[in-house]
Amino acid sequence: MLTRKIELLVGLFILSGLAAFLVLVFNVANVEVKSNSSNYTLYAKFSNIGGLKVRSPVKVGGVVVGRVSEITLDPAELVPVVKLAMDKQFNQFPETSSLSILTSGLLGEQFLGLTPGFIDDDIAMLVDGDRIDDTHSALVLEELIGQFLYSASSKD
Amino acid sequence: MEHKVITEPKPLVEIHNLSFSRGEHVIFDDVSLSIPRGKVTAIMGPSGIGKTTLLKLMGGQLTPDTGKVLFDDVDVNKCRREELFELRKRMSMLFQSGALFTDMNVFDNVAFALREHSGLPEMIIKRIVLMKLEAVGLRGAAKMMPNELSGGMQRRVALARAIALEPEMVMYDEPFAGQDPISMGVLVKLIRELSDALQLTSVVISHDVQEVLSIADYVYVMADKRVIAQGTPAELKASEIEQLKQFIGGEPDGPVPFHFPAQDYQKDLLG
Amino acid sequence: MSLLDKVANLGRSGIELIMGLGRAGLMLWGAIARKPRAKDFSLFVKQLYVVGVQSMVLIFVSGLFIGMVLALQGYNILVGFGTEESLGPMVALSLLRELGPVVTALLFAGRAGSALTAEIGLMKSTEQLSSLEMMAIDPLRQIIAPRFWAGVVSLPLLALIFTAVGIYGGHIVGVEWKGIDSGSFWSILQASVEWRQDIVNCLIKSIVFAVVVTWIALYRGYQVIPNPEGISKATTQTVVQSSLAVLALDFLLTALMFGR
Numbered sequence: 001m002l003t004r005k006i007e008l009l010v011g012l013f014i015l016s017g018l019a020a021f022l023v024l025v026f027n028v029a030n031v032e033v034k035s036n037s038s039n040y041t042l043y044a045k046f047s048n049i050g051g052l053k054v055r056s057p058v059k060v061g062g063v064v065v066g067r068v069s070e071i072t073l074d075p076a077e078l079v080p081v082v083k084l085a086m087d088k089q090f091n092q093f094p095e096t097s098s099l100s101i102l103t104s105g106l107l108g109e110q111f112l113g114l115t116p117g118f119i120d121d122d123i124a125m126l127v128d129g130d131r132i133d134d135t136h137s138a139l140v141l142e143e144l145i146g147q148f149l150y151s152a153s154s155k156d
Numbered sequence: 157m158e159h160k161v162i163t164e165p166k167p168l169v170e171i172h173n174l175s176f177s178r179g180e181h182v183i184f185d186d187v188s189l190s191i192p193r194g195k196v197t198a199i200m201g202p203s204g205i206g207k208t209t210l211l212k213l214m215g216g217q218l219t220p221d222t223g224k225v226l227f228d229d230v231d232v233n234k235c236r237r238e239e240l241f242e243l244r245k246r247m248s249m250l251f252q253s254g255a256l257f258t259d260m261n262v263f264d265n266v267a268f269a270l271r272e273h274s275g276l277p278e279m280i281i282k283r284i285v286l287m288k289l290e291a292v293g294l295r296g297a298a299k300m301m302p303n304e305l306s307g308g309m310q311r312r313v314a315l316a317r318a319i320a321l322e323p324e325m326v327m328y329d330e331p332f333a334g335q336d337p338i339s340m341g342v343l344v345k346l347i348r349e350l351s352d353a354l355q356l357t358s359v360v361i362s363h364d365v366q367e368v369l370s371i372a373d374y375v376y377v378m379a380d381k382r383v384i385a386q387g388t389p390a391e392l393k394a395s396e397i398e399q400l401k402q403f404i405g406g407e408p409d410g411p412v413p414f415h416f417p418a419q420d421y422q423k424d425l426l427g
Numbered sequence: 428m429s430l431l432d433k434v435a436n437l438g439r440s441g442i443e444l445i446m447g448l449g450r451a452g453l454m455l456w457g458a459i460a461r462k463p464r465a466k467d468f469s470l471f472v473k474q475l476y477v478v479g480v481q482s483m484v485l486i487f488v489s490g491l492f493i494g495m496v497l498a499l500q501g502y503n504i505l506v507g508f509g510t511e512e513s514l515g516p517m518v519a520l521s522l523l524r525e526l527g528p529v530v531t532a533l534l535f536a537g538r539a540g541s542a543l544t545a546e547i548g549l550m551k552s553t554e555q556l557s558s559l560e561m562m563a564i565d566p567l568r569q570i571i572a573p574r575f576w577a578g579v580v581s582l583p584l585l586a587l588i589f590t591a592v593g594i595y596g597g598h599i600v601g602v603e604w605k606g607i608d609s610g611s612f613w614s615i616l617q618a619s620v621e622w623r624q625d626i627v628n629c630l631i632k633s634i635v636f637a638v639v640v641t642w643i644a645l646y647r648g649y650q651v652i653p654n655p656e657g658i659s660k661a662t663t664q665t666v667v668q669s670s671l672a673v674l675a676l677d678f679l680l681t682a683l684m685f686g687r
């Protein structure tokens with residue numbers, strides 16, 4: 001009673017429903033399974049990461065060179081450790097480079113700004129698994145306002 | 157059908173003292189009749205007296221308020237659903253509209269009940285279906301959809317479907333209503349032939365007096381919620397009952413009034 | 428009319444409502460509380476085609492447009508706060524939590540629900556249902572059950588397609604047109620969408636709506652007054668009642684899921 005065309009279209013319908021489900025699960029809710037081999041990993045410790053999130057971009061002069069792949073808390077020092085997935089294409093950063101958490105716009109999203117350091121003969125390049133020591137934490141707006149109010153009132 | 161050798165066979169369907177009403181409206185009041193085996197029995201009466209309802213009561217689709225309907229000595233309203241379904245495999249019904257399944261072609265319509273109930277292989281089903289279609293003269297239309305057929309042809313397909321499972325009894329609901337004279341003639345011929353060839357018990361419900369009297373072996377005439385006359389066609393034609401004479405003669409006014417019951421005409425106009 | 432009459436009327440409509448619910452429940456119970464047979468599956472697949480596949484174009488196009496409109500309106504508001512990157516979560520969460528299940532259910536009620544009511548109503552008024560009964564075939568099992576299951580399976584799938592397409596619609600407007608960074612669009616979106624809270628709840632909602640819409644559509648068709656006027660009335664009732672039921676249930680479910 002069923003024609004082949006109906007069976008085929010119903011099959012396609014179910015497939016596209018499942019495809020939509022997979023897109024929602026893996027692409028939208030970002031349930032991680034994939035490991036991307038064209039990346040190398042760097043670590044950085046901050047005292048405060050503010051609103052930094054997994055998959056926030058890492059930028060050099062506005063160019064995206066990598067993304068935050070994981071945020072954990074160092075169990076000993078109790079400070080956030082950020083894992084960066086850096087694009088293999090950009091692997092010429094010296095060890096002296098520094099990372100700061102910046103905000104795009106006044107209320108915008110936060111991202112990591114990478115400032116390449118100076119290059120000298122005895123300075124090696126950052127490779128997979130290295131740690132960036134020179135980090136600047138996020139500016140927390142409430143703290144800034146608090147400090148400003150405090151200093152303004154203490155002047156009187 | 158070995159039990160047919162008994163000289164006076166027990167009727168296939170017996171209705172005892174049946175009453176039925178829809179809400180306040182009484183449709184049947186203490187009706188009793190019986191349908192003999194292997195004969196064409198007609199139930200006649202003016203429109204709107206619930207002849208179709210009577211068929212549905214016989215098929216167990218409706219339950220009477222009082223009284224009972226026996227099909228081959230089984231009370232159709234007392235048995236469980238599975239038993240009722242077993243009984244229904246032995247009867248079939250030709251609906252007024254044909255009631256063909258609109259999403260299937262003619263062949264599949266006729267094959268439907270066979271595929272559901274017979275468990276026969278498709279090859280044999282195909283042969284049976286073609287034989288049934290041939291019997292109603294529509295083998296050539298097997299691949300057509302019901303809505304491509306005329307009303308008369310649809311009814312013939314429905315007839316082929318009704319006899320597909322070789323039932324013991326076929327109930328015809330107004331088989332002649334709204335047919336042109338040629339289709340009417342074809343249907344009259346088919347009902348008579350099928351009934352004789354398959355030794356079917358046929359119940360024909362109709363108000364087409366001439367056609368019914370030409371094919372029926374026995375006729376019940378209903379009016380006013382009950383059976384007002386019964387007998388062979390010849391007996392009925394000779395009857396002196398006023399209501400019957402009006403019905404058979406087709407006179408506009410008589411014991412069955414032309415006017416729907418209403419209050420006094422003068423009062424209605426002036427008040 | 429005296430006060431007593433009014434109270435009696437209220438009582439009568441209450442009794443009728445409960446009787447209707449009872450009949451609808453019996454219909455559904457009769458249809459689905461059966462052991463499935465082998466050929467029920469092909470009936471089900473055929474209905475998946477009628478109910479699901481034939482609604483797909485409508486759902487796809489509506490999802491795309493709703494996602495794009497959402498992104499366009501959202502962008503205009505968010506850009507005033509300089510937080511246009513938050514467009515991603517705004518579009519995705521609106522679609523996942525509300526618009527996906529709800530709009531799909533409403534469209535489904537209009538497209539498939541009304542068609543189901545009309546089809547079954549027509550079957551009833553042309554005595555096809557009675558005819559099945561007289562052939563010793565249970566119309567609940569033959570007609571109602573495959574359509575019910577097809578509706579229950581199709582609507583969640585359609586809601587998923589709608590939501591996914593809608594998010595890509597939002598991506599098209601936000602990223603391709605308005606120039607939001609694709610990375611931050613996805614990163615912020617992904618950071619704020621949660622698998623259990625959002626996607627599972629989206630599925631739960633659409634399954635509940637699927638049951639309700641299909642049930643109402645089938646019941647309205649099955650209980651139709653068998654004439655053309657009855658069918659057109661029943662079709663309208665299906666759309667009105669299932670839309671109201673979807674919106675009311677949506678509030679209830681949202682309160683249960685996100686109200687704490």
